[in-house]
Amino acid sequence: MSRIHDLGGMRGFGPVVVDPEDAPAFHAEWEARVFALMRSLVDQGLFLLDEVRHAIERMPPAAYLDASYYERWLVAIETLLVEKGHVPEAELRRS
Amino acid sequence: MTRFGPGDRVRTRRDDTGGHTRLPRYARGCLGTVDAVHGPWSLPEHAAAGRHFDTPVYTVRFDASELWGASAEPHCNVSLDLWEPYLEDADRTGGAP
Numbered sequence: 736m737s738r739i740h741d742l743g744g745m746r747g748f749g750p751v752v753v754d755p756e757d758a759p760a761f762h763a764e765w766e767a768r769v770f771a772l773m774r775s776l777v778d779q780g781l782f783l784l785d786e787v788r789h790a791i792e793r794m795p796p797a798a799y800l801d802a803s804y805y806e807r808w809l810v811a812i813e814t815l816l817v818e819k820g821h822v823p824e825a826e827l828r829r830s
Numbered sequence: 831m832t833r834f835g836p837g838d839r840v841r842t843r844r845d846d847t848g849g850h851t852r853l854p855r856y857a858r859g860c861l862g863t864v865d866a867v868h869g870p871w872s873l874p875e876h877a878a879a880g881r882h883f884d885t886p887v888y889t890v891r892f893d894a895s896e897l898w899g900a901s902a903e904p905h906c907n908v909s910l911d912l913w914e915p916y917l918e919d920a921d922r923t924g925g926a927p
Contacts, residue, residue, distance in 0.1 A: 738848075744856035744898065785877030789850035 739796035766805040773808050782815050790814040832886040832914070838864045839920035840890060842912065850878035853916045856897055857908075861920055862890040865909065873913050885914040 742748065761767040776782045790811040794802070802810065816822040834840055844859040852874045870884035877883075891909045894902035 741855045743854045783877050783880065785850060785872070785874045786880060788874070789878035792850060 738792045739794070739799045740792045761805075762803075769805045769808050769812070773812060776812065776815075781819065781821065782811075786815055787811045790818075832867055834864050834867070834886075834888055834914070834917065834919075836864055836866060840864055840888070840917040841920045842890075843916055843918060847875070850874055851916075853912060854910070857892065857910055860892055860896050862892040862896070862910075865889045865891050868911065871913070873915065875915075887911055887913050888917065890917070 761770065773782075773787070777784060777787070787808075788811075791799070791807045793814070794807065794810060798810075799807065813822075813827055817824045817827060840862055842853060842857055842860050842862070846855075846858065866889040867886055868889070869887040871887045873883045873885050888911070889909055890912050891907050894906035894908055895904075897908055
């Protein structure tokens with residue numbers, strides 16, 4: 736049935752934490768780069784937003800809950816680049 | 831061609847294909863009222879697989895008690911924008927909550 740991301744109404748996660756309005760947009764430089772990379776991939780038509788969401792929602796539940804917002808975006812980018820044949824998986828694993 | 835219009839009573843589908851959707855679990859099988867008609871917009875179930883299929887989208891208003899039961903905040907509504915395939919005619923499926 737519904738997957739791990741579908742958390743509305745679930746107890747145990749505590750209140751939603753909202754950053755103050757003057758907080759920086761990104762917690763780290765790598766987050767800004769992931770944001771720019773995602774925008775570029777979507778704007779060029781390589782990914783649809785729905786495909787991005789679907790890739791995130793397919794994460795194993797424990798991995799999803801452990802990941803931060805932009806970590807999940809990075810998972811989606813890697814998943815879709817490999818599934819769509821743009822980057823061989825072996826090349827992603829090399830680092 | 832839209833199936834529903836403002837004021838119509840609708841019930842969200844209970845069945846879940848397990849793929850990408852924009853109908854949250856907490857709002858499945860719930861009775862609401864159509865407030866507005868939008869679109870058509872690309873159905874997320876198909877777009878997640880790279881396919882383009884448009885349907886009307888409706889803003890549907892639910893009483894909080896319909897979603898959360900007796901523990902819901904009183905006099906509270908929740909509105910969701912829902913694609914047409916997520917909805918059934920409440921009068922046909924039974925209007926009573």
